Amino acid sequence: MLETKGIEKNFGGLKAVDNVSIKVKEGTIMGLIGPNGAGKTTFFNLITGFLGADSGEIKFKGKDITNLKPYLISRLGMVRTFQQTRIFPEMTVLENLIVAPQDNIGEGFFDPIFFRKALKDDQKEKISIAVAILKDMGLSDQKDEYAKNLPYGEQKRLELMRAVMTSPDILLLDEPTAGVSQDYTDNMKTYIKKLKNERGITFFIIEHKMSFLMELAEYLYVIDHGKLIASGTPEEIQNNPKVINAYLGSEG
Amino acid sequence: MDYYSQVILNSIITGGIYGLIAVGYSMIYSILRFVNFSHGFVAMMGMYFTYALSVQLQLPFFIAAAGGIVLTALLGMIIERVAYRPLRFSFYLAPLVAVVGVAFFLESVALMVWGGGILSYDIRTISYKFLGLYITNVQIGILITLLLSVILLYYLIEKTTIGQAIRATADDIKMASLVGINSNRIVVIVFMLGSALAAVGGTFLGLETNLQPTIGLSVTAKSFAAVILGGFGNIYGGLVGGLVLGFAENLGVTVLPTVWKDFIAFGVLFIVIYFKPSGLLAKRQERGGRYR
Amino acid sequence: MFYHLTILMIIYSITCIGLNIVVGYTGFFSFARAAFFGIGAYTSALLVMSGVPFLIAIIAGGILAAIFGWILGLITVEMTGDYFALATFAFAEMTRQVFINWTGLTRGPLGLPGIPRPEIFGFRFSTNQAYLFLYIILLILVLIITEMYVKSPFGRLLKTIREDETAAQSLGKNIAKTKNISIAMGAFFGGVGGALYAHYITYIDPSAFVLHITIFFLIIVIAGGMGNNYGTILGAVMLVLVRELPRYLGLSPAFAASLQQMVYSSILVILMLVRPRGLLGERKLLSEQSSEEGGQIRNA
Numbered sequence: 111m112l113e114t115k116g117i118e119k120n121f122g123g124l125k126a127v128d129n130v131s132i133k134v135k136e137g138t139i140m141g142l143i144g145p146n147g148a149g150k151t152t153f154f155n156l157i158t159g160f161l162g163a164d165s166g167e168i169k170f171k172g173k174d175i176t177n178l179k180p181y182l183i184s185r186l187g188m189v190r191t192f193q194q195t196r197i198f199p200e201m202t203v204l205e206n207l208i209v210a211p212q213d214n215i216g217e218g219f220f221d222p223i224f225f226r227k228a229l230k231d232d233q234k235e236k237i238s239i240a241v242a243i244l245k246d247m248g249l250s251d252q253k254d255e256y257a258k259n260l261p262y263g264e265q266k267r268l269e270l271m272r273a274v275m276t277s278p279d280i281l282l283l284d285e286p287t288a289g290v291s292q293d294y295t296d297n298m299k300t301y302i303k304k305l306k307n308e309r310g311i312t313f314f315i316i317e318h319k320m321s322f323l324m325e326l327a328e329y330l331y332v333i334d335h336g337k338l339i340a341s342g343t344p345e346e347i348q349n350n351p352k353v354i355n356a357y358l359g360s361e362g
Numbered sequence: 363m364d365y366y367s368q369v370i371l372n373s374i375i376t377g378g379i380y381g382l383i384a385v386g387y388s389m390i391y392s393i394l395r396f397v398n399f400s401h402g403f404v405a406m407m408g409m410y411f412t413y414a415l416s417v418q419l420q421l422p423f424f425i426a427a428a429g430g431i432v433l434t435a436l437l438g439m440i441i442e443r444v445a446y447r448p449l450r451f452s453f454y455l456a457p458l459v460a461v462v463g464v465a466f467f468l469e470s471v472a473l474m475v476w477g478g479g480i481l482s483y484d485i486r487t488i489s490y491k492f493l494g495l496y497i498t499n500v501q502i503g504i505l506i507t508l509l510l511s512v513i514l515l516y517y518l519i520e521k522t523t524i525g526q527a528i529r530a531t532a533d534d535i536k537m538a539s540l541v542g543i544n545s546n547r548i549v550v551i552v553f554m555l556g557s558a559l560a561a562v563g564g565t566f567l568g569l570e571t572n573l574q575p576t577i578g579l580s581v582t583a584k585s586f587a588a589v590i591l592g593g594f595g596n597i598y599g600g601l602v603g604g605l606v607l608g609f610a611e612n613l614g615v616t617v618l619p620t621v622w623k624d625f626i627a628f629g630v631l632f633i634v635i636y637f638k639p640s641g642l643l644a645k646r647q648e649r650g651g652r653y654r
Numbered sequence: 655m656f657y658h659l660t661i662l663m664i665i666y667s668i669t670c671i672g673l674n675i676v677v678g679y680t681g682f683f684s685f686a687r688a689a690f691f692g693i694g695a696y697t698s699a700l701l702v703m704s705g706v707p708f709l710i711a712i713i714a715g716g717i718l719a720a721i722f723g724w725i726l727g728l729i730t731v732e733m734t735g736d737y738f739a740l741a742t743f744a745f746a747e748m749t750r751q752v753f754i755n756w757t758g759l760t761r762g763p764l765g766l767p768g769i770p771r772p773e774i775f776g777f778r779f780s781t782n783q784a785y786l787f788l789y790i791i792l793l794i795l796v797l798i799i800t801e802m803y804v805k806s807p808f809g810r811l812l813k814t815i816r817e818d819e820t821a822a823q824s825l826g827k828n829i830a831k832t833k834n835i836s837i838a839m840g841a842f843f844g845g846v847g848g849a850l851y852a853h854y855i856t857y858i859d860p861s862a863f864v865l866h867i868t869i870f871f872l873i874i875v876i877a878g879g880m881g882n883n884y885g886t887i888l889g890a891v892m893l894v895l896v897r898e899l900p901r902y903l904g905l906s907p908a909f910a911a912s913l914q915q916m917v918y919s920s921i922l923v924i925l926m927l928v929r930p931r932g933l934l935g936e937r938k939l940l941s942e943q944s945s946e947e948g949g950q951i952r953n954a
Contacts, residue, residue, distance in 0.1 A: 158824065184826035192824070198817035201810075209810045212826045216807035219835050229806060276825055397736040445923055453930040455683055458736065459876060463922030466869060466915055473912035579865055583747070586740060625751035632744040635737055636729060 111136040111312055112157070112188070112280060117166030119149075119156055119336075126152045128336040129166070134280065139306060139313040141327035143320060143347075145357055149336040150316045151193055154284055158190045159183045171279070185212055187279035191269045193288060193316075199258035203249065206257050206268055207240035208233065210275035236275075243271050247301060263290035267298065274305060280312040281305075287322055299326055320357075324348065332356065364494050369612050371495055375570065377608020378508045383563035383581060384588035384600030385515065386556030391589055392532040392597055393552055397458055400441060400465040401560055402581030407468055408434035408561025409568040410476055410575070417484050431561040438557025442550055465578060472575035481573040504566050511562055512601065518555075519597060528552060532597065580624065587631040655902070657782035659894055664789040665850045667890040668796050670874045671883050672843025677872065678880035679804055680836040681816025683735070685743035686726060687844055687871045690719040692753055692863035694845025695852035696760055699769040702853070708772040712849035719845025720838040722749075727834035734819075746868060753860040765859025772853050789850065796843060800883055803839070812836055813881070866915070870897070873922050879932030888934060893918060 112134040119127040126149045134140050144150050155161040157168055159180040168176045175183050184190075198206050208214075214236065216222055216229040244250045247267055252260060257268060266286060273281055286302075287295040299322070305311045317323045323330060324344045332340040332347060334356040340347060347353055387401045411433040416426030445460040487498045519525040531538040531548045539545045567577070584607060585600065592603030607630065614626040669691060676684045694715035701711035730741050753760050760766065772779045772788060779785050803809055811832055814822040819829050852858050870893065878889025896917055900910040925932070 160820070160823075180823040181826050181828050184824055189826070190824050192821070196818045196821035196824075198814055198821065200817055201813055205810060205813075209807070209814055210825050214807045217811050217827075217832075218808070222802050222806035222808055233807065272825070397740065445926070448927055449930070452926070455735075456926045456930040458683070458739065459872070459930075460923050460926040462869060462872075463919045463926065466866070466919035467923065470912045470916035470919060474909065474916070478908060583740075583744065621755050622751065625748055625755070628744045628747040628751065632741060632748065635733070635741045635744065 113169045115167045118164045141323035141330040142316045144333040189273045189278040190282040193284040197257045204253045208236045210272045263294035283315045373609040373612040377605035379566045381601040381604025384585040384604045386559035387585040388589040388600035400461045403465040403468040403578035405560035405564035406578040409564035412565045434561035435554040435558040438553040442553040590634045663894045664793045667887045669847030670886045672840040674886045676840035679812040683739040686746045688863040688868040689746040689749035690841040690844030691848035693719045694848030698849030699852040715849035716842040716845040720842040723838040723841025727837040731830045767857045769856045879934035882934045885934035
């Protein structure tokens, strides 16, 4: 479904991402791990168009999306979240969600005048979808709260829910459990599994914490210093000396 | 030929004045990434403080100018205390809006105290002809003081402990406070120093042209253009940018009618903002969690 | 005096409702307001003076301002925060220099005297009462249209730009286009406001479109509460009182002018210190009411 070939990005003299080729299969949960500063987030930024690649090719659903604008990539069905959560702080939880769908009626210039009825019906429908998702995640009580007032862990969940509201084919999550408690982490895990099973969403997840992906992912890629150093099932990765070295090297 | 040498000399003088004001601006900008909209208005106040002391109180000009500089530095301190410090962690636009308020407040004060008319310092100018160029005693004085100010500033920034702390804070304000630099104190010092430089520049502007309470706005615009031209993160960037701007303005007028002079200045500002290095934008966006 | 002040309040309200779209909802600090106000004023005044009907002329003033807004939006699309503010400021000053120097069209600093008062279908609005009536209708019209927009998903989209452009892009929103529409819409109402001003005062010159007037408009929006159209109207009422009342205190005009500037610049600083979000905050969308009208006003 998603494929990169020899993708590269330089910052000054530094090769942040160096000749990385990966494949994400439809209907799976795949992971990307690596020590801090390995180039994981840069890689995500390249795939989602927030950064331009220096060379290489990115294909999504068989279409070349290299250096396409971020919003166009998102419209093709690949939606991401951010390592440093980016919610809309001065909007309510509900507003955060109903703004997300890409087929919203009424976002064009002429819509509010010519499609008033359709717009209202569409909004009602989107609100009910959002309310259902909130119930699913146990956040119904906070739906009229400003997003900025939520605890950090719930902001991360809100960001994920907002991404789900766009009805994506693939979700790219950048450290979905960074800085949140064990409870939230477990909750997140169940939710991701549920989304995969019920909605058939494919996942590609960055994590620094290995344990999270060990249980969740079916296949893992490991990068270090911008280079792909290993790939395989969680068991294979766990026993790969190169990976252990990379992690130990960075911690030590 | 002579005509162009004269234009170049004038460019150096006006450019140097802009540069000096802009250095004060870029110091504040490089540390706080904060557009101090009131800077040009502070320069205007410096210009009038010197006027009050030298013409109204009849003090000798150099003493009056020194007094004007000190008063302006104090004004910088007050602005920091009232309009910047309490708002540093407020709504992201609050400090900018507040200094806009301060700027217009200062202008209204100047209008009330000194009136809207054109004033000038009571100084006799003597014109010399030197190598075919016309230069006045005042301009010679400006050039010498400019040079001295730059040397003094360089010494202060590069050779003293305070300068070291300022440079460290400009590099990375969080890091600086981690290693024990009192960043609040540095911010105050920078505001005072920046305002003092603005006062020197403002007094020069008053000497070169005349005194008008409404020049604040264009001085703010020009110093910002100078800072962007000269490059950010570098305290001396404004000096170079000011010189470039001085040349652009004086040379532009040789091609276009004089009435379009301000149009050129603002056009330069616009173009400069448009073509700013993209690395800067990235840096801003990273900081840009606007409500955080 | 009552009619005069109320008419000014309405003109400024219309202009600032436009500004609020850009500043309050989209979150971009535009200093170009005086330029749009001036473009609208000159366009409409010149058109009416050459025989174009009043209604067509004010709309033309709005549209020309919107076109300039659109172009400005295209150029500034990549800019954030302070840079956008400065670019719009430079644009406004350049526009004013054109007003001053294009003497063939604008008569430069001499100004345009004798701008006709409005005339619609043969009815001439010559008294201040008739004037007030006409302008109230226009204000209501502007308010209905803007409220329709800001309450719709379009308005919500504007807010996502203010909150976090990057996140909005990641959701597949075309931010550049939306931002442009917002600036052009804001400019349109700015232009209409300028046109109404020109036909009321009947004389314009470049000094009416200096940065001070932009600042004045910004204070109206900020003081009333960003992202709230009723707040903007409240701001216009307050600021017109603050600005115009000193004129009736029997002070010399020059002193009164600097006094009013002093008062409103102090208000600006104090507001930022006490209530950076303005007096009335934004209204939330509450789930119970779905997207029904009549959102409750809450302070942010």
